[in-house]
Amino acid sequence: MLEIKDLHFGYDKGKNKVLNGINLTLEEGKIGILLGRNGAGKTTLFKTILGIEKPGSGDILIQSKSILGLSYKERAKQISYVPQLVNFGDLTVYETILTGRIPYFGFSAGKEDHEEVKKVISEMSLEELSEKSTEKLSGGERQKVAIARAIVGKPKLIVFDEPTGNLDLSNERLLIEETKKLSKEYGITILCSLHNLNEAVELGDSFFFMDEGVVKYSGGNELFTEEVIEDIFKVNVKVVNIENKILITGE
């Protein structure tokens, strides 16, 4: 379970406040979706979870244990990251996934690390791409490799920062399926930011609507009402329910 308690953060030594008391609880193995306009604080929240930025006050707990005092290495064993723009340099798929084991091996990969990499490659059906340069992969394949690298470290939580932002429709579908698989088959808790509300409804178990550095609304898909969306995004949309599936139009 991920718990964030009254988290505050500001850039320039706290002067430019971005997070103004974030409170959030996400059950273990569930997919939580962060929604909000640009500048609402989603990326900054991710940075504090990953340890890139240190919060001014508040706490982040995974399975009831604070992660703020952990070293980079120990934190990396619990949390993985899949960025929006996936760039690996000119490494092969195998070499890239192996970097996901760095928190465990430090200087040089051991037998166990190579076995874990092979296992993940097999589970994600990446065998054919294994020795291919990541520079020659499609956007969807790159995202798949990024997910493989994220799970090879056996994290408790994976943070996805707008993962579908640069993907076409078919790769978007592929990513949604892969993400659901992580939650269901591996039991990994996932916190993901998305812009597309329909994608969010399809993917998420819990939803957190952010505005001005706080979580203004949190809950299940009952939150997707015209009033809430207008309050957060300042746009008028239509929310329709077709055979128990929510569809948001006019975004």
Add this chain to the structure above:
Amino acid sequence: MSISDCISALFGNGSQANVRIMQNIRVPRIIAAIVAGAGLSLSGLIMQTNLNNYMASPSTLGITNAAVFGANVSIIVFAGGFLNTGNNLSSYMAGTNPYATSAVAFVFSILSILLILGLCRIRSFSPGVLVLSGIAIGSVWTAATTIMQFYATDVGLSAAVIWSFGDLGRATYETDLIMTVVLFAALIFFMLMSQKYNAMLSGDETATSLGINVKTLRFVSLLIASLFIAVSVSFLGTIGFVGIICPHIAKKLFGQNHKVSIPASALTGSILLLCADSLSRTIGNGSALPVGAITSLLGAPFFVALILSRRGKHA
């Protein structure tokens, strides 16, 4: 000298002059080419990875400019008088203290490194800030050198200009030993960090999420790379383009995995500098041309080709 004369002289046989040329000049020169080429190329690779900039090279952080300024201070202000270019036997070992200029050049290089890394430590320590600080501080050293040279005497000015030519002829067994020790220390550290450098190719945020303290690793890596550059440029002067060409050749041939590209870059640098030095002595018509000029001459067309091919790639 024929090849057989060279081999004989290497083992102390043959005429005294041949033995002296071989043992006191050629061998230290060859060792210097191998070690300096490896170190400069390696430093270039580490700079490119850590600064996330494929155009980064040993000169990016202005270390060479600082060394040239230091050498000019020694020659023009303190009259270090380091006129030994290695081309002339009679001037070999000239000067009261042949290391005076190198020592001052080294001190200024280190000062410059600490200034840049210190400034960036206070700020965000991002690659962009580092490169811009390096360019700015490098320009200050160059401007200060120009002003000093403006007030120099003819002899001081010519000595200072000659020093700034990269020249392997200045190498001695002592300077080779110092460079070798620094090179091996750097090589061991960089090899140990090779997987972390691989992770850094994905960007700072991803590298941090993989358990790497990016700021500290970047600081230490650049400090070690800069240390070799400072030692090399202080002893041999400015040798351009090795640090930018060779890492690219190695990456092109063997890929970007640092476990391979680190030793491959070092090897490529050694081979290129050795070839450039042989060429400089062959086309120099009896006297060796400054090897720094040869590496730049060879490097400039490659660099332009690299830029054009990159443009094509992203077009």
